[in-house]
Amino acid sequence: MEYLVHIEVAWPADGNPDDLTRLTALERNRAGELxxxxxxxxxxxxxxxxxxxxLWEAPDATALHAAIASLPLFxxxxxxVHxxxxxxxxxxxxxxx
Amino acid sequence: MEYLVHIEVAWPADGNPDDLTRLTALERNRAGELxxxxxxxxxxxxxxxxxxxxLWEAPDATALHAAIASLPLFxxxxxxVHxxxxxxxxxxxxxxx
Amino acid sequence: MEYLVHIEVAWPADGNPDDLTRLTALERNRAGELxxxxxxxxxxxxxxxxxxxxLWEAPDATALHAAIASLPLFxxxxxxVHxxxxxxxxxxxxxxx
Amino acid sequence: MEYLVHIEVAWPADGNPDDLTRLTALERNRAGELxxxxxxxxxxxxxxxxxxxxLWEAPDATALHAAIASLPLFxxxxxxVHxxxxxxxxxxxxxxx
Amino acid sequence: MEYLVHIEVAWPADGNPDDLTRLTALERNRAGELxxxxxxxxxxxxxxxxxxxxLWEAPDATALHAAIASLPLFxxxxxxVHxxxxxxxxxxxxxxx
Amino acid sequence: MEYLVHIEVAWPADGNPDDLTRLTALERNRAGELxxxxxxxxxxxxxxxxxxxxLWEAPDATALHAAIASLPLFxxxxxxVHxxxxxxxxxxxxxxx
Amino acid sequence: MEYLVHIEVAWPADGNPDDLTRLTALERNRAGELxxxxxxxxxxxxxxxxxxxxLWEAPDATALHAAIASLPLFxxxxxxVHxxxxxxxxxxxxxxx
Amino acid sequence: MEYLVHIEVAWPADGNPDDLTRLTALERNRAGELxxxxxxxxxxxxxxxxxxxxLWEAPDATALHAAIASLPLFxxxxxxVHxxxxxxxxxxxxxxx
Amino acid sequence: MEYLVHIEVAWPADGNPDDLTRLTALERNRAGELxxxxxxxxxxxxxxxxxxxxLWEAPDATALHAAIASLPLFxxxxxxVHxxxxxxxxxxxxxxx
Amino acid sequence: MEYLVHIEVAWPADGNPDDLTRLTALERNRAGELxxxxxxxxxxxxxxxxxxxxLWEAPDATALHAAIASLPLFxxxxxxVHxxxxxxxxxxxxxxx
Structure with missing residues (x-):
């Protein structure tokens, strides 16, 4: 089943930029796996x-949640989720x- | 350029069902052409x-509008439009x- | 898969009460089948x-839509749908x- | 009386993960009791x-509030509450x- | 159990004023009974x-609904309902x- | 004149619990006086x-504001205010x- | 007591223009009296x-309501009302x- | 002074298409004058x-209103208005x- | 030109009360000048x-902004701004x- | 293609004013280049x-994003984006x- 997913990243403006760089690299990697x-x-x-x-595809909402929650920036x-x-x-x- | 488009059909509940059937057939046809x-x-x-x-693709917003406005149910x-x-x-x- | 569904009936205040009575009876019947x-x-x-x-259960969103759209008051x-x-x-x- | 309850956990993204782990375990335990x-x-x-x-069941809104407020993550x-x-x-x- | 209830009357501006007068009188009467x-x-x-x-009082939401739905202007x-x-x-x- | 007042307490989840306990006691006391x-x-x-x-009663909005602003948790x-x-x-x- | 009042006139676009002209004249007159x-x-x-x-002034909300409800376009x-x-x-x- | 103005035309879907054609021509003409x-x-x-x-320009909000209200589709x-x-x-x- | 201006002060609940007292005094003073x-x-x-x-009066939106931005609590x-x-x-x- | 862009700067009220001064100067400079x-x-x-x-002009949404993201206050x-x-x-x- 397909889902339309809207994701907003609420990284604080005064957050550590190194942390964001590192997490974004991990995020790209995990997104590539998905x-x-x-x-x-x-x-x-x-x-x-x-x-x-x-546009995400998953057998059901439980599997979709597991996939989204596996993102390092979760x-x-x-x-x-629509x-x-x-x-x-x-x-x-x-x-x- | 790609656009995400949300369309809601506000056909009145007490509208003529024959009109809706006819317009929906025309809409399907036009959507097929697009x-x-x-x-x-x-x-x-x-x-x-x-x-x-x-998910629509058009050279720019003007062309996208022309495509959407060509739908019989417009x-x-x-x-x-996103x-x-x-x-x-x-x-x-x-x-x- | 389970879905939480919020349904609001927009029957016009000045609608024909006989129509509403008839459609409500059909609705109850169809809901019973579902x-x-x-x-x-x-x-x-x-x-x-x-x-x-x-609280609805359906294999996927397509089947859920078909079930909801089968209601006489649709x-x-x-x-x-959540x-x-x-x-x-x-x-x-x-x-x- | 039954109530439909929507709960969102506003744990800060930069909160202590050990605290969240500990509180989540307590939360699961308390939810099990409820x-x-x-x-x-x-x-x-x-x-x-x-x-x-x-989907919660409680004699009235006062008892429902007491139950929700007993959650460790409250x-x-x-x-x-609906x-x-x-x-x-x-x-x-x-x-x- | 007490409930705070917000009621808005959507009587059409071009509705029949005699109907509104008659229904308002019935409404007042039923409100007096309640x-x-x-x-x-x-x-x-x-x-x-x-x-x-x-400010309404009713044993539960089912009884409250029955009371509200008994209003002639329903x-x-x-x-x-809060x-x-x-x-x-x-x-x-x-x-x- | 009567006013319906909706008050939400935005105490931070990581605020000092002793402060909250102390302020809540003062709040109860002040509410009792009011x-x-x-x-x-x-x-x-x-x-x-x-x-x-x-449900608050005050001669006018200025007096109502003074009463609300006298709450220790203000x-x-x-x-x-309605x-x-x-x-x-x-x-x-x-x-x- | 003063109140800030926001009023929107929902006159239907296809309403009778003569009625609107007549009612607007009455409205101006009543506003002048107020x-x-x-x-x-x-x-x-x-x-x-x-x-x-x-910007309206009235002894209380009851008197304010009576004044607003006296407008012919009510x-x-x-x-x-603020x-x-x-x-x-x-x-x-x-x-x- | 410049103003950013958002205008939405609420022409009814079942309105007379000839009226819309005629009014749109008048609207284009008036917009050209403005x-x-x-x-x-x-x-x-x-x-x-x-x-x-x-993007509109007018000496003040009163003149801007007069300009907008002069549109035949008003x-x-x-x-x-921003x-x-x-x-x-x-x-x-x-x-x- | 007149403007209706809604201003909300987002002073943090845990902000320094002395700073607020001092800034409020400056604010009163500047408001008096305006x-x-x-x-x-x-x-x-x-x-x-x-x-x-x-209720503010200013020649245009640029002057109005300058006046508002001159408030110490800005x-x-x-x-x-309306x-x-x-x-x-x-x-x-x-x-x- | 033209885009109407609404930008709000969420600089914290208690942020370092020197940082804001410096970033604003950089922002003005970058805006001048754009x-x-x-x-x-x-x-x-x-x-x-x-x-x-x-009012921004860019070949497409990807180029527009790059331009906006190049602002030092991003x-x-x-x-x-409209x-x-x-x-x-x-x-x-x-x-x-």
Missing amino acids: AAAGTIRRMWRIPGQRANWG PWLSVE PLAAHPSDPDRAGGR | AAAGTIRRMWRIPGQRANWG PWLSVE PLAAHPSDPDRAGGR | AAAGTIRRMWRIPGQRANWG PWLSVE PLAAHPSDPDRAGGR | AAAGTIRRMWRIPGQRANWG PWLSVE PLAAHPSDPDRAGGR | AAAGTIRRMWRIPGQRANWG PWLSVE PLAAHPSDPDRAGGR | AAAGTIRRMWRIPGQRANWG PWLSVE PLAAHPSDPDRAGGR | AAAGTIRRMWRIPGQRANWG PWLSVE PLAAHPSDPDRAGGR | AAAGTIRRMWRIPGQRANWG PWLSVE PLAAHPSDPDRAGGR | AAAGTIRRMWRIPGQRANWG PWLSVE PLAAHPSDPDRAGGR | AAAGTIRRMWRIPGQRANWG PWLSVE PLAAHPSDPDRAGGR
């Missing part, structure tokens, strides 16, 4: 913000799912 | 609602765009 | 409102479901 | 968030309550 | 609005309840 | 929250005021 | 809107009130 | 909506204003 | 809050402005 | 706030773009 596993299918930055929209994330249903006009529909 | 043209790339129904999330649509920027963790990134 | 099928597991009225909170419903994940403190957890 | 007492009937995690929806909780009334389509209705 | 029964304990008009705050009402718990600084506390 | 003076007429806890609804309070007008269905109406 | 009585002290149009901010008005307290920096303060 | 007079300086469509952002417009102050980083600043 | 200059025309406290509504202020246009029912209208 | 490059076309201060509205900025489409009544339209 992409390789097919969990993260698309990800876009929201212009002007430390935030993104992502304690700083503010997350909204469940998605199939739409007859979806171009990818013919290919199954 | 998908074939690469303008609508993905579309999902929001469960429980007459609403959808769509007078009944309530639309929010511009999308590239994200380093987007799995589709390597493939260009 | 309960028998295990799709509606619990349902509560929100005091003072023509609205309810429901054109008058305003619906919000996906639910497992919680370690859920009393029903050990017993499965 | 479940055994029939006060917490169901609990679900909201995917992507340190938050949950719970000082960090942001709580919304009172629930009986609905004719509730599958559990026949069984009384 | 006051006599101890269900409505206090009621205040919100200045400038066709709305009121009320189809035109938009209602929010459950109330005992507070140690309530002057009426000593007298029980 | 009750004795007829300024606080009713007070209810909002279940699950460090917040309350209160620097931590977030307050909303002015109340007389309603023909108020059971207390006959008794004057 | 100004002469010292109830309306200042009134400003909100640019771009059929709405205004007003059934079309959406009104918010109670005002004395401020030490108010230039008009020295003059009493 | 542009020629230097009152409308820039105007952008909000993609997907019957709405626009405009009865159908929902308008928000006053603008000079910013030291404005590229147009050197040129005065 | 009143003497005709910039602040009226000011009201919002009951229960560290906030006020003010770094702690959260400010909303531009005001002339209204035909304003009692002060005859007197010019 | 103006010279044609990326920032207009900028206005929102009266009473540490916030601005800007970690303290809260940013909302994409803009061409409007037939835009006075600048004839001149191309």
Whole structure:
């Protein structure tokens, strides 16, 4: 099942920049693993913000939570999950799912 | 450029069902054309609602507006457009765009 | 997968009361079928409102949408779906479901 | 009387992780006691968030408050209580309550 | 149990004034019955609005809903119910309840 | 004149518990004085929250502000004041005021 | 006591323009009477809107409601009342009130 | 003085299309006059909506209101006005204003 | 031109009380100067809050910003400015402005 | 493509004023570069706030994000981007773009 996920990173403006650099590198790495596993299918930055929209795939909400909570920046994330249903006009529909 | 588009159909509950059937058929047809043209790339129904999330691609906001306004149900649509920027963790990134 | 569903009935105050009586009877009937099928597991009225909170179960968001859209009052419903994940403190957890 | 309760844990991202581990263990324990007492009937995690929806049962709002305030993480909780009334389509209705 | 209830009357500006006069008289009458029964304990008009705050008492949310739904203007009402718990600084506390 | 007052206490979760204990005792004491003076007429806890609804009486908004600002926890309070007008269905109406 | 009052006129776009002309003339007249009585002290149009901010004076919220409800356009008005307290920096303060 | 103005056209979906065509032509004409007079300086469509952002210039809010209210579609417009102050980083600043 | 200005003081509850006392005295002094200059025309406290509504007069938004930013508490202020246009029912209208 | 950008600076009230002075100077400098490059076309201060509205031009949302993120105050900025489409009544339209 696909989910549209809005993630905002609430890193404090006066936080340690080295910590952010290190955590961001770990985050990229973990996101790469989730992409390789097919969990993260698309990800876009929201212009002007430390935030993104992502298209995630997971068997159910429990597995989706586990994937999101595995992100190293999770304690700083503010997350909204939108469940998605199939739409007859979806171009990818013919290919199954 | 890609855009995340939220569309809600405000068809009145007491509207003529035949009109809705006819307009929905036209809408499906037009959406198919926009998908074939690469303008609508993905579309999902929001469960429980007459609403959808769509991933649209257009050269700029003017072209995007023209595409959305070409939908037969446009007078009944309530639309929010979210511009999308590239994200380093987007799995589709390597493939260009 | 379980979903928490908020449904508000926007029946117009000056609507035909006979239509509402008839549609409500059909709604009760359909809700009974969905309960028998295990799709509606619990349902509560929100005091003072023509609205309810429901605990629904469906394989995915597409099936959930089909179930909600099968309600006879669907054109008058305003619906919000909240996906639910497992919680370690859920009393029903050990017993499965 | 049943209540739908939304709880969000506002633990600071830079809080002491040992404190959180310890308090979470105490929280699980207390939640278990409340479940055994029939006060917490169901609990679900909201995917992507340190938050949950719970179905609580208490004689009245005063007793409900006492139960929620007995949670070890209470000082960090942001709580919304929704009172629930009986609905004719509730599958559990026949069984009384 | 006491509840704080916010009621807004959405009577259409172009509605039939005779109907409103008649229904308001019935409303006053029914409110008087509910006051006599101890269900409505206090009621205040919100200045400038066709709305009121009320202090209601009912055994539970199901009984409260039945009382509110018995108001002749119910189809035109938009209602929010706030459950109330005992507070140690309530002057009426000593007298029980 | 009566006012409906919503008060939320924003005491920091990591604040000094001894300070809170001491200030809460002073708060109770001051609330008792205001009750004795007829300024606080009713007070209810909002279940699950460090917040309350209160029914206050004061000659005007200036006197009401002075009463609220006299609470020892005032620097931590977030307050909303709702002015109340007389309603023909108020059971207390006959008794004057 | 002074009140800051926000009034929005929800006259339907397709309403009878003659009715609006007639009612607006009556409204101006009634507003003039309220100004002469010292109830309306200042009134400003909100640019771009059929709405205004007003500074009203009334002995209490009950009298204020009666004054607002006496406006001929009252059934079309959406009104918010903000109670005002004395401020030490108010230039008009020295003059009493 | 410059103002940022957000205008939304609430033309009913089932309104007479001929009326809309006629009024839109009149609107374009009037907007052209306001542009020629230097009152409308820039105007952008909000993609997907019957709405626009405009940069307007007027001596004060009273003149701005008169300009907006002169639009033939004014009865159908929902308008928000944001006053603008000079910013030291404005590229147009050197040129005065 | 007149503006309605909403100012909220976000002084931290655990801030240094001596600093607040000193800054408040400076604030009163500066407000007095702005009143003497005709910039602040009226000011009201919002009951229960560290906030006020003010009626300000300034040639344009740039001058208004300079006046507000000259307040010693400016770094702690959260400010909303509402531009005001002339209204035909304003009692002060005859007197010019 | 043009974008309307709302930027709010969340500099803490108790932040180091020397840091703010230094960062603001750097910010002005960087804004000047972006103006010279044609990326920032207009900028206005929102009266009473540490916030601005800007008219930005960038080839797409990715380039816009890079420009905004290059501002020295970026970690303290809260940013909302509104994409803009061409409007037939835009006075600048004839001149191309």
